[in-house]
Amino acid sequence: MQKINQPLSNVQSLAKKAIQAANKVWDEKGWTDADVDRMLNTKMRKSGK
Secondary structure, three states: OHHHHHHHHHHHHHHHHHHHHHHHHHHHHOOOHHHHHHHHOOOOOOOOO
């Protein structure tokens, strides 16, 4: 069971850090739910061409 718990713990820790980083950017940018909805419906990647 220890072999299973360690990788799960690592994933949970990484997920927590990612969420904290995303929340920090959200707050710094002052984003609203409407802003994020707009981003989800927009192609934001720049073309390398």
